[in-house]
Amino acid sequence: MTLIELATKAKEAKYEIALLSTEVKNKAILAAADALEKNSAEIIRANAIDMANGEKKGLNQGLLDRLKLDEGRIKGMADGLRVVVELEDPIGKITEEFDRPNGLKIKKRLVPIGVVGVIYEARPNVTADVFGLCFKTGNAVILKGGSDALESNNAIVKVIKASLQENGLPVDAITLIEDTTRESTNQMMRMNDYIDVLIPRGGAGLIKSVVENASVPVIETGSGNCHIYVDYDADIDMAISIIENAKTQRIGVCNACESLVINEQIAASLLPALNSKLREHGVQIFADEKSRSFMEGSDAATEKDFATEYLDYIISVKTVSNVDEAIAHINKYNTGHSESIITNDKENAEKFLSGIDAACVYVNASTRFTDGFEFGFGAEIGISTQKLHARGPMGLLALTSYKYTIYGDGQIRK
């Protein structure tokens, strides 16, 4: 089938799925979870082909690890779906209700977005995750996975489609685009008549390409050049513990800390100890002149360091003379993701919370908490770094839109 034919079917399916009751949707998601487990052998067989191709192609260990599926990971996918079943269904909820002087009764009602397009890389578990979140919110989903995971994704989608069919539900609730060429991705990104939103999930290159080339509305996710600012009066132990956590607990994630901003009044008492702690983890440090003298073994930071999301055991350090300077520095270099201040000064904390332009702004906590599960949303479709529609961790609500339903008795406009 051509992309247009696939998208037409998804669009037809969306009208049907939008009207399903919570009960029917939950039953279908549970059935899909069971089906994934039941057909795990088949999925693992398909995955083995991807793995063999990946090894032949010389994919690095990290990518191969993300690609790999086994019984445990398939159970993880199934359990992920079961968690979604437990979440409250936002669809149909009336979020506002008001009457007009002319007698019109207006109700704002949560509805599915419609057809959600997801472009992602070589993580086949995304396939099941995204299906669960979209189906629960009454959306049809069109998936464009990386070519490295094609066999695995295909196997997963086949199992889910078969399970939907057994339950008498539209199989086009989930569609995998098998053509993994760049042309087909480009075409998908411009199908405004069929796809209501695009969510790219993957590295910075993928996201940039989607933002630059899509005419379909995009929710930009992922990139995080996150800062921690240590204020003049911060608790030194707390600062070191939070920075250690935010930098080293998991380096490859978007909410990891990439850059430190240090009040120069606290530099002498904080930095030598912090330096030792970071060295224990093998963190390489690019520091400005004032901080370098307190951080043995550090290298000189350039402008480029402050703008880099390392996703590695590397961090940059910048000294400032006050919180205003810290805010200005962070607003200049951050990606609107997560920023934290370590302070005991309540006024400075509020200044930081108000002045920083980012999805999540913390006082005395690690940036690593920016996450749908940590926020208690029970699920996550991604972390938005844009300001439209959804910002920060996105749970089920981010997959909804609304409509106004208006009840009249013959009103006309004068």
Add this chain to the structure above:
Amino acid sequence: MTLIELATKAKEAKYEIALLSTEVKNKAILAAADALEKNSAEIIRANAIDMANGEKKGLNQGLLDRLKLDEGRIKGMADGLRVVVELEDPIGKITEEFDRPNGLKIKKRLVPIGVVGVIYEARPNVTADVFGLCFKTGNAVILKGGSDALESNNAIVKVIKASLQENGLPVDAITLIEDTTRESTNQMMRMNDYIDVLIPRGGAGLIKSVVENASVPVIETGSGNCHIYVDYDADIDMAISIIENAKTQRIGVCNACESLVINEQIAASLLPALNSKLREHGVQIFADEKSRSFMEGSDAATEKDFATEYLDYIISVKTVSNVDEAIAHINKYNTGHSESIITNDKENAEKFLSGIDAACVYVNASTRFTDGFEFGFGAEIGISTQKLHARGPMGLLALTSYKYTIYGDGQIRK
């Protein structure tokens, strides 16, 4: 100044404006309103140049009328600003608040979007309107008006900037791009590092161009192929009155009715009378075969008619055998704007409200009510026909984003 220089200044201003109190913002908007009235002679002089150029260029009467400014219209602009002052300021409002088991206290806080870009055509009143709405919500605005209104827009922006300066506020809260070439528009649409959202206001061509070419997130507005479906048991007088209103009260607007869907059971009793009423207004009718026999003087409708937003004294008519068929027809041809059902059947009304994919879905009322003022929002930045961020009439809330502010006492992620 280059576009980048202008945008850099707007970006700097946004951080300052975001922190202004409601009182300061209101005072500045009132001062701008007064200044517009005080400097009306200068604005009218500038407008006279645009008008003379427009006449020389052969702009049609409709465009010239939209372009023209006089004392009354300038007072209208000023009063529009005064209305915005009366509206509740959403910025800073905490819309959600929750604690996590680890002690983190999370507050979701409404914040400005940042820098709002507006691309519009030859209506200089938009310049003041947009400034008021954006400034009230703490946003900086970059305006790209049509070349036909350049002198008028320049004069208005100059007055507002002078008024901001007198009040000690950042003059870069409002920026007019004087370079009205297509290249500068294209550049503006791709300034993701400076502009947080683009709102095109104007005809279908302008909006399509922005949607297709922008990499900055867009809120799509305006296009309305609105339908009225008359169900089998509708009140005939009500149906005629609502259709007359929605089609003829104002033809050039996006919430005007462009297409009728008629249950064939009611065709014989409704259509002859409706035909006479529409003929009184000189409405040309393109009807399908079944309805044509009841509508003397009508022409045969083609597929293209059902897809056309006429914005004229023209309407298309399609017969269907039931509400499901009506919903399917409307979902196929509508633009997601406003659709209405005229019925006494409550079940069909609910079916229509649930099944129709549009921003505003009416029962027994004219589609002409889709409007920020009619909805009681007190102002309108446009009517969104997309599903992300804002849908339907957009008031001040559509110009806000949110951030999560998170209070901890040393939490790190395990």
